[in-house]
Amino acid sequence: xxxxxxxxxxxxxxxxxxxxxxxxxxxxxxxxxxxxxxxxxxxxxxxxxxxxxxxxxxxxxxxxxxxxxxxxxxxxxxxxxxxxxxxxxxxxxxxxxxxxxxxxxxxxxxxxxxxxxxxxxx
Numbered sequence: 001x002x003x004x005x006x007x008x009x010x011x012x013x014x015x016x017x018x019x020x021x022x023x024x025x026x027x028x029x030x031x032x033x034x035x036x037x038x039x040x041x042x043x044x045x046x047x048x049x050x051x052x053x054x055x056x057x058x059x060x061x062x063x064x065x066x067x068x069x070x071x072x073x074x075x076x077x078x079x080x081x082x083x084x085x086x087x088x089x090x091x092x093x094x095x096x097x098x099x100x101x102x103x104x105x106x107x108x109x110x111x112x113x114x115x116x117x118x119x120x121x122x
Contacts, residue, residue: 024077025120028070034062035069037116041109048097048105056097056105063112064090070119078119086115 030036040063047056067090071083089111096104 021077024074027073027077028116028119035066037063037066037070038113040066041113041116045106045109048102048109051100051102053097053100057094060090060094060097064094067112074119082115082118086112089115 028037030039040059044056044059044063047053047059067086071087075083089108093105093108093112096108
C-alpha cells in the first residue's frame with residue numbers, strides 16, 4: 001500500500017502540472033462577461049470607427065481588466081513575452097484613445113488581437 005501511494009502521488013502531480021501547462025487554450029476562453037476579450041475588442045473597434053471616444057475609453061479600461069484576468073489564468077502555461085506585449089499594446093492604446101487618434105488606436109487594437117491569438121500557440 002505504501003509503495004502504491006509513493007508512486008501514485010508523484011504521477012498525479014505530474015499529470016496535474018502537465019494539464020496546467022497545456023491548458024491555456026481552455027483557460028483563455030471567457031468564463032464571464034468580464035473576461036470576454038474578443039467581444040471587448042469588437043466593441044472598441046466599433047466605438048473608434050464611430051468616433052465615440054468616451055465609450056472607447058471605457059472599453060479600453062474593460063479590456064485591460066479582462067486581459068489581467070486572463071493573464072492570471074494562463075501565466076503558467078503561455079509565453080510571458082506574449083502577455084507582456086499585450087499589456088504594452090493596451091497601455092499604448094490608452095494613450096491613443098486619450099489623444100483621439102483613430103489610426104493609432106486601431107493599430108494597437110490589431111496588435112492586442114494578434115497577441116490574443118498567440119496565447120496558447122506552441
